[in-house]
Amino acid sequence: MSDQRKDTADSKKDPRKIRSVSRMKEIMTHYYIDAKTARDNAKKVAWITSGGPVEPLIAMDVIPVYPENHGAMVGASKMGVDLCRQAEEMGYSPDLCSYARADIACATTQGGPIGGLPAPDFLVCCNNICGTVLKWYEVAARHFNVPLFILDTPFIHGEMTEDARRYVMSQVEEYIGFLEKQCGRKMDYDRMDEVGRLSVEGLRLWQAVLDTAAHKPSPITAFDAFFHLALIVTLRGTRVAVDYYKELLDEMNERVEKGIAMVPGEKYRLLWDNLPVWYRTKWLSEKFASHHACLVADTYTSAWSGVLPLIDENRFLESMSVSYSSVYINMSHDRMIGKLKEMIEKYDADGLVMHSNRSCKPYSLGQYDLQKMVMDQLGIPTLIIEADMVDERHFAESQIETRIDAFMEIL
Amino acid sequence: MHTGTDAITAGIDIGSITAKAVLLIGGEIAGTCVRFTGYNAKKAGRAVFDELLKEAGIAKERVSMVVSTGYGRNAVDFADKAITEITCHGAGAWFIDPAVRFVIDVGGQDSKVMRLDENGKVVDFAMNDKCAAGTGRFLEVMARAMEVDLDDFGALSLSGEPARISSICTVFAESEVISLIAAGEARENIVAGIHEAAASRISAMARRVGVVPPVMMTGGVARNKGMIMALEGKLGVPLSVSPYAQVNGALGAALLASRMDRPHP
Structure with missing residues (x-):
């Protein structure tokens, strides 16, 4: 309550504060309470990867829990170094993804910002985001002694082939069978259709929120998007997410009408690539704002809604094989550069800032090539900063500050 | 404020090991100075600047603009502006050979x-x-x-x-x-x-x-x-x-200071 009061007070003082923030915190708190008390309410909990097909879980009334969202919370609460170190003491390599290290440490010590995640009844792992999740989820399956379902999405080089589509589709069918076995009842396909429609509606609203950044000045920055993203990851396919993003979109449209700029005196518009540096979002946001630079968009928060054109809301399960395989980091550089170009034009960006993320290899591999492509083909300056999403030991403040300052001097 | 060709500007580059300073008078290098940075970047900036002026025989008041650079650039509290060493090194090299x-x-x-x-x-x-x-x-x-x-x-x-x-x-x-x-x-x-x-x-x-x-x-x-x-x-x-290789960043800073000094056309 005191938090909420503070938010209201702040928003009266500063029109730039996003009012919906307090509602978002409330939803996330309820979500985690529900998940942690699932057993008392005879509900099942499934851990699922951030890019995994969550809609069938929602349709089966299973509570999805995201170790990666939890990893982001660990990072934002600046608890990453301690937890990563604990995992390293257990024998995990410091080169392993910091989400994985933090999660493994939390699972065994009940540490972290919410005292660990609720234990899973089963696990769902989709490798459309990386290969690390396979081993990470195998470790979790052994630790909790629960079944693991793996959905293997082939990497898309050019177009997704018919064979690949059929291969993923057959796994979607197996996935439904797996869920029916775990839950001890049949899938209600009418309910599944409804969840699919809600998922699409939520994704459309989220994309519309992100698109308000095309206005000058932008009512929102990528740093805000990093925060408001949580529901499209965790509660995609629910009415709660749809209602929330409606509210957020209304607020953003209102800001556009009133001409409220998130970065006062917005002069430069930048695009961000890769995951946030969770423990330094405030510092980075202030650093860019001090140069009157607004991070108008990013490749990360738009990754979920980026596949919208591939989803057929009337045949949701069928189109899932293509849409879940076609996420941003599961495709070739040629397709990535296409996406980047689209975004640079749409948001009228003056520059690109790439976070070379020590943890996220598939996202960071090839950034130097992409950087070159962007500079050669689009002629806009790019900056690469080296850090990590959760492990603060990889963040060198003065070096990053010099790079950002120099980049802004070039712009 | 000096705006003519006799304008005096200085560049201070606080690096991790050494602090460097360059004085420009009317677009010509009038003095350079290098000393160890030591523990206190702020002190090092003052010391290298004082030494530079002493050697050149120029009173502090005559320097119209000071730009700081290097890792300690924000510690130089008497500088009019801090510019990164990236931009300054580019400017310094260009000054020596366009x-x-x-x-x-x-x-x-x-x-x-x-x-x-x-x-x-x-x-x-x-x-x-x-x-x-x-x-x-x-x-x-x-x-x-x-x-x-x-x-x-x-x-x-x-x-x-x-x-x-x-x-x-x-x-x-x-x-x-x-x-x-x-x-x-x-x-x-x-x-x-x-x-x-x-x-x-x-x-x-x-x-x-x-x-x-x-x-x-x-x-x-x-x-x-x-x-x-x-x-x-x-x-x-x-x-x-560069014959001024070690002080190149400070040289660039002094040059950028002289450009800032010039009134906008």
Whole structure:
């Protein structure tokens, strides 16, 4: 309550504060309470990867829990170094993804910002985001002694082939069978259709929120998007997410009408690539704002809604094989550069800032090539900063500050 | 405020090891000064500035604009503006030779490369990250391990056939060097190998940005002939060395200060 009061007070003082923030915190708190008390309410909990097909879980009334969202919370609460170190003491390599290290440490010590995640009844792992999740989820399956379902999405080089589509589709069918076995009842396909429609509606609203950044000045920055993203990851396919993003979109449209700029005196518009540096979002946001630079968009928060054109809301399960395989980091550089170009034009960006993320290899591999492509083909300056999403030991403040300052001097 | 050709401006570059200062009077270098940074960057900035003015015989009040740069740039509280060393090194190299299109700066703690346009403005750059390989510090550690004076280190490398040093990490490279010493490898070969290793690190970074000749080398390590040779070999282009290599960042800062001093047309 005191938090909420503070938010209201702040928003009266500063029109730039996003009012919906307090509602978002409330939803996330309820979500985690529900998940942690699932057993008392005879509900099942499934851990699922951030890019995994969550809609069938929602349709089966299973509570999805995201170790990666939890990893982001660990990072934002600046608890990453301690937890990563604990995992390293257990024998995990410091080169392993910091989400994985933090999660493994939390699972065994009940540490972290919410005292660990609720234990899973089963696990769902989709490798459309990386290969690390396979081993990470195998470790979790052994630790909790629960079944693991793996959905293997082939990497898309050019177009997704018919064979690949059929291969993923057959796994979607197996996935439904797996869920029916775990839950001890049949899938209600009418309910599944409804969840699919809600998922699409939520994704459309989220994309519309992100698109308000095309206005000058932008009512929102990528740093805000990093925060408001949580529901499209965790509660995609629910009415709660749809209602929330409606509210957020209304607020953003209102800001556009009133001409409220998130970065006062917005002069430069930048695009961000890769995951946030969770423990330094405030510092980075202030650093860019001090140069009157607004991070108008990013490749990360738009990754979920980026596949919208591939989803057929009337045949949701069928189109899932293509849409879940076609996420941003599961495709070739040629397709990535296409996406980047689209975004640079749409948001009228003056520059690109790439976070070379020590943890996220598939996202960071090839950034130097992409950087070159962007500079050669689009002629806009790019900056690469080296850090990590959760492990603060990889963040060198003065070096990053010099790079950002120099980049802004070039712009 | 001085706005004519007799304008006096200063650039202060606070690096990790040394603090440098340059005085410009009417577009000419009127004095330079270098001293150790030590623990307190703020104090170092004041001290190097005071010494510069004392040597040049110029009263502080006559300096119309001061620009600070380097890692300690924000600690120089009397500077009118702080500008990053990237921009300053570009400007400094351009001041010495306006034809220069590419700058390789190797300092104590970092190495950086910059591609310039015809006005000396930086178009693209890269810096080493969280790693001492390919920096002055790397050479310093290695010279100590080899018991060679840093000033003779580069010259010694010229007479050797590079021994293979595979590690890119300063700490591991040092243990490799010690193993080579134990194995009886000739000192000059090891020293040449050390220069090869540092040069390959820097040249990879340079190629990432795209080397466009003419190329100028700046920073304290530009005094090391072995590094120049090794880099020329790796990049396949001749390197010119700024006569003001060590104070190049401060020079650029003083030049940018003089431009700020000029009234806008």
